Amino acid sequence: MLAHLRESVHRAATIVRRLREMTMRGEVKRDSVSLGDCVREATALALTGSTVTVSYDVPAKMxxxxxxxxLQQVLVNLVRNAIEAIGDRSDGRIDIAAKEEKGVVRLRVHDNGPGIPADVLPTIFDSFVSTKAQGMGVGLAISRTIIESHGGELTARSSPGEGATFDIVLPTA
Known part of the structure; x- marks a missing residue:
């Protein structure tokens, strides 16, 4: 348990340091990253204490x-948001899938929560916009900034009662 805590603290410190670097210099240190490993590690961290079921369809060699x-910070944020949206549903589910298309990878994170209200959806990535009573409204704004700094795109779509879907598009290595 202490080793897991130490790893989480180290990861949090690294996230804060790299966010500072990114906002100060606008630079991102990019390497070839196994998307499947990255997704599973981030999801495991986000799922701590949750009973939500997660399905993966991310090719091992992607x-x-x-x-x-x-990237893990973005994924943790999306999965935690999905978990909070799902709430206490006994059939809570998050589906994570990826496919390669013309030099990019499209990663989809979909939940079966209540969805994002239509009036909020157009501003969901704006700073200080939140659907949560205690939400600060910075997680999705930061996530979009991170993905865009990687030359990618983060979008959201939702139908009330059918959950929310977030798509991340990133360049392949």
Whole structure:
């Protein structure tokens, strides 16, 4: 348990340091990252204490050009948001899938929560916009900034009652 805690603290410190670097210099240190490993590590961290079921359809050999820690931060944020949206549903589910298309990888994170209200969806990536009573509204704004700094794109779509879907597009390695 202490080793897991130490690893989480180290990861958090690295995230803060790299976010500072990114905002100060606008640079991102990108390497070849196994997307499947990155997704599973981030999801395991986000799922701590949750009973939500996660399905994966991410090819084992899929590689993207990214900063692993920053990409994990985005994934942790998306999965935690999904878990909170799902709430206490006994059939809570998150589906994570990836496919390669013309030099990019499209990673989809979909939940079966209530969805994002239509009036909030157009501003969901704006700073200080949140659907949560205690939310600060910075997680998705930071996530989009991270993905865009990687030369990618982060978008959201939702139908009320059918959950929310977030798509991340990143260059392949």
């Amino acid at each position: 590689v993207v050009l990214a900063d692993r820690i920053q």
